[in-house]
Amino acid sequence: SIKGRGGDHSAFQNDHREAFQADVLAGLSGKQKTLPCKYLYDEAGSKLFEAICELEDYYLTRTEADIFHSNLDSMAALLGPSAVLVEPGAGNCEKAEPLLTAMDTPHAFYPLDISPEILLNAQQRIQARLPDLTVTPVVGDFTCAQPWGEIPPSSHRKVIFFPGSTIGNFSPDKASTLLAQFRSYLSTGDGLLIGVDLVKDSVVLERAYADSDHVTERFNKNLLSRINSELDGNFDTEAFAHRAFYHPHRQRVEMHLVSLCDQKVQVAGQTFDFEEGETIHTENSHKYTRAGLEALLRESGFNPTQFWTDNKQHYAIYYAET
């Protein structure tokens, strides 16, 4: 079974389109044009993101996978027997699968994602490998209350699994709000297993977001193609360049699309003017120090108890208790 579509998929899609249009029109109307990064992940965008994760330059996925691989048993021991694992933004669930396999008889797995297709594929794959586990995909935006309301209460220990440095795509304020929201779905003694990218040399950071294979460029520009096809836009993707740079003061990599000329673009019947060099800010990817992340966890109601990293200290995984 799949939850969160309210039995009416077309209504769900309509709401989704309306929210997309409202967010895009608002984002393009500001002085600094912006587009919310969650819209990077339509079907084509999700495939491009999967390709990014395979890139040599994008060290995050590989480094996190190595840390998991080297520490799976101690992580599984911390989660304890019969735990319920909940993964917001689960995508293809490739990170949860080895963890679930290492865990002592996990009770249930709830992957949450906005894409039902990806979830259903993952459910079949995991169910085939772990036939005794109940896998219940939940469709929805994990920053909203809706998908969380679909998860039934349980007397089993709950652990929220939030790998991939997804927390980095939220501003520190929003990250704190999100973690506090996670906290509100948990009870005392429950846990959070979270992966974060650490502050490091800016050359390494920038190469990860402006890769030599130009996959991140395609990922970024796909947002314009998506606006063209879903919101009747006429962006010329050739008239924009991909730019990614590390901002050391804000501790984040910023991703932009730079207009290469003065131009006008139509979206959903509205016209937007671009000057040459003007940018659309499409994503922030915040990087944390250990102290910074521990402070964030504490202010959101979590107590960090375990920490794992790689030998270059490029990436960290934390276990925190409520």
Ligand code: AVI
């Ligand atoms: C999903 N998220 C953690 C990625 C990141 O590194 O911020 C998204 C991404 N953007 C460009 N490359 C990857």
